[in-house]
Amino acid sequence: MNKLLLLTYVGLTAFCLRPSSLHAQEFSSLDQVTFGDTRSEEKHQLKSENSSIISGGLGQQARVLSPKPTPTFEGGKLAFAAKVDPLKQNYITVKFWGNDRDKTMLLIFIDGKQIGYRHLGDIDFLWLGNGEPAFNNRFFYVTLPLPIQYTKGRKTANLEIRSFGLIWGYGETFDKYQKNMISPSLGLYKAYTHTNPAFAPHKKEVQGKYDAKPSLRPEPGEEVMEALKTRVNTELLKMLASDKPLTQQEMVLLAEAYSVKWTPAFNNQKAIDKIVFSIDEFCKAFVKNPELAWNDKAVYNSEWLTTGLLSRSIATVWNKISPFVDETLDNGGGVKVLRRNAWAELLQASLKYSTTHRRHYTNQTMIIDLFTFECNKALALLAPSKALPRHKTLGYLYESVGLAPWLGKETENGPEKPLGDNYWQTTDKGLTKELGFVGYYGEVLDWVVDIYRSTCVDGKPGTGDEKIRQQLLKMMKARTYFRYPAPDADGFKAFRAEAVVGWRDSGHYPGNVLYGDRGVAWDASPLMTAAATLDPTAIGIAQEMIADNQFFKMLEEKLKPGGIRVTKSLIRIPDEYEFIKDLKKSDVHLPMSKESPDFVFSDEEDGVIAIKNGDEILYASLYWRARYAVNNLARVHYITPTTDRIAIFYIESQYRPSGMSYTRPNWTNMGFSGSRNFYTDVESANTDEVLPIAKIPDGIKFKPGDESIFAGKADFYKMEYGNYLVGMNMAKDRSFDLNIPEGFSVATNLVTKGKVNSKVISVAPRTTVVLYRK
Numbered sequence: 080m081n082k083l084l085l086l087t088y089v090g091l092t093a094f095c096l097r098p099s100s101l102h103a104q105e106f107s108s109l110d111q112v113t114f115g116d117t118r119s120e121e122k123h124q125l126k127s128e129n130s131s132i133i134s135g136g137l138g139q140q141a142r143v144l145s146p147k148p149t150p151t152f153e154g155g156k157l158a159f160a161a162k163v164d165p166l167k168q169n170y171i172t173v174k175f176w177g178n179d180r181d182k183t184m185l186l187i188f189i190d191g192k193q194i195g196y197r198h199l200g201d202i203d204f205l206w207l208g209n210g211e212p213a214f215n216n217r218f219f220y221v222t223l224p225l226p227i228q229y230t231k232g233r234k235t236a237n238l239e240i241r242s243f244g245l246i247w248g249y250g251e252t253f254d255k256y257q258k259n260m261i262s263p264s265l266g267l268y269k270a271y272t273h274t275n276p277a278f279a280p281h282k283k284e285v286q287g288k289y290d291a292k293p294s295l296r297p298e299p300g301e302e303v304m305e306a307l308k309t310r311v312n313t314e315l316l317k318m319l320a321s322d323k324p325l326t327q328q329e330m331v332l333l334a335e336a337y338s339v340k341w342t343p344a345f346n347n348q349k350a351i352d353k354i355v356f357s358i359d360e361f362c363k364a365f366v367k368n369p370e371l372a373w374n375d376k377a378v379y380n381s382e383w384l385t386t387g388l389l390s391r392s393i394a395t396v397w398n399k400i401s402p403f404v405d406e407t408l409d410n411g412g413g414v415k416v417l418r419r420n421a422w423a424e425l426l427q428a429s430l431k432y433s434t435t436h437r438r439h440y441t442n443q444t445m446i447i448d449l450f451t452f453e454c455n456k457a458l459a460l461l462a463p464s465k466a467l468p469r470h471k472t473l474g475y476l477y478e479s480v481g482l483a484p485w486l487g488k489e490t491e492n493g494p495e496k497p498l499g500d501n502y503w504q505t506t507d508k509g510l511t512k513e514l515g516f517v518g519y520y521g522e523v524l525d526w527v528v529d530i531y532r533s534t535c536v537d538g539k540p541g542t543g544d545e546k547i548r549q550q551l552l553k554m555m556k557a558r559t560y561f562r563y564p565a566p567d568a569d570g571f572k573a574f575r576a577e578a579v580v581g582w583r584d585s586g587h588y589p590g591n592v593l594y595g596d597r598g599v600a601w602d603a604s605p606l607m608t609a610a611a612t613l614d615p616t617a618i619g620i621a622q623e624m625i626a627d628n629q630f631f632k633m634l635e636e637k638l639k640p641g642g643i644r645v646t647k648s649l650i651r652i653p654d655e656y657e658f659i660k661d662l663k664k665s666d667v668h669l670p671m672s673k674e675s676p677d678f679v680f681s682d683e684e685d686g687v688i689a690i691k692n693g694d695e696i697l698y699a700s701l702y703w704r705a706r707y708a709v710n711n712l713a714r715v716h717y718i719t720p721t722t723d724r725i726a727i728f729y730i731e732s733q734y735r736p737s738g739m740s741y742t743r744p745n746w747t748n749m750g751f752s753g754s755r756n757f758y759t760d761v762e763s764a765n766t767d768e769v770l771p772i773a774k775i776p777d778g779i780k781f782k783p784g785d786e787s788i789f790a791g792k793a794d795f796y797k798m799e800y801g802n803y804l805v806g807m808n809m810a811k812d813r814s815f816d817l818n819i820p821e822g823f824s825v826a827t828n829l830v831t832k833g834k835v836n837s838k839v840i841s842v843a844p845r846t847t848v849v850l851y852r853k
Contacts, residue, residue, distance in 0.1 A: 387450020518581015619667020705791025
């Protein structure tokens, strides 16, 4: 085992601590390189390739890294020497200007080896630009740990910052995955080495201007709604005029439009005829190719959706379609069959596939189970004796939204139960639950709204399953803590979704503009939760978005991508808006609003906290991307009026040991798979680090190297970051002591609002203590 990782076993608990002075208030750096400053660069033996000096934010000098003369995926780089502590855990922090817009990736190297991973690793890239300004008119800082084996016993480290083109995480080949670097990086202003993970710049450093009252967005306005209607109606007219069969996505749009007054499909018999014809043609194709039931190339993620969209079309206009289902047609193979039997055979095949191919990531199982429910609902209309009992498919929905334990796919011997018989898809507090807090991919309100709507009596909104409605509202309220005030890309007042501490997020910083629903997503709309539930909190949040004039901006952004997938998500928006805009003004505000009181929100099952403390906001994931073993890493997003700080650093943990360990392989790309290790000429600086594996529950299949929600989750975490001390107890059945460092002897408990008067605080099961010192 790596001797640099100290393990002491106490009873059933293991305690882990990196050699670092975690309690000392070391706000000064060991070393500082000022890029663009000749004296500083010479002092640190800086060597650059494809780099230039610029006058950047607030007139400060910086360096940008540029593409090569003939662009490749690699761009410019900076190499320099910096002081480190030979005994402690060291960190590097880089300063950036928040107005820069770029689409490049930056990675840190030490002794020529790459630190961390390019995609979803627990030790992350330094930067991945998405073309948006990160922190308007101010500087921000990113902190990463330096592998201790490269600094122990040394006073100087040989470091590099290298630039690359963007990556597309879903690309299965190098050409699809890795893009060339074709534009300059954002500016690099300073690099600091230090041992306190809560790096704080010197008070005299220039930081930028904070706009306490950002302006409201002046445009666009209601003209966007007319553009939306034009787009939908243009698509519908094309469908009605075409003599070709519709795709599943077109079918469902046409079916929903049949009851929408402002569309040409409203009460139009031609729409019904078109849907019937298209389903017939799909069934004929299915006879020739049975895999079409789950492998329809015209549908995104068809192995998840199967024929759920086609099924939804049947249920949506069933009263108009039902007179035709007992007619005879050729099944495409020369056999005459009843239409209802041909359709039912297709849906039975879809059900068989979807029930035996469930996935455990929350958003994925929601999508699969939703369309399983839709298939079965349509099958029950066509051939009741062939459908599953409604309680069975409703039970899948309960599992997917966290109302019942998730049991996995069906097998000949019953549910597979790959995560045991007591794994829940959401936490008790309403967050999606995977390998920690899920940021953008955890924004699943649109799917839960869709699930709720599917349980409604057709044509009667608000009649859906009440348990699912209540769960939807719980999830909605939990997500509100992860919206923070930040200007939009043009500097206007807005709220953004917290994505920095989300384990499945990559390149989403500073987070999408988002109030309630993720309105610009392909399958979502900005008002859907409010309109579906009529909940006062959801309505208040929707009104806040409209008042900030971000609603029409979302629609404008939503209209930019082409494709039927986006178009079909637009159909409900005009009527939802007309309803909500006329409601009485609510006094509800998002929790992070200036008008809202301070709070601590903690979710001990996900290992995440959200804190509003005056004009400071702190987000932290203490259980950070620990897929294979306990890594003792946390990720923090610390927001103040003047600076934004992002950090990955080591914390303390206690856990039940399994006796097994995991050795980091030489992976440099995905932090979770060697399958796309395209960069074979690059070595990882983290290779061969040995990490302990926490106890795996009895009955769960596991071996070292398996991704597991149990392998890396500790029972208790202790995190110190600047003026904050956090003790989080994730265990269900035992308390832990939080020993109070001397520096927190005079502090406030932000949870109880009381003063600290003890050297030890007992942290009860599934609770969190947060201390703050001024």
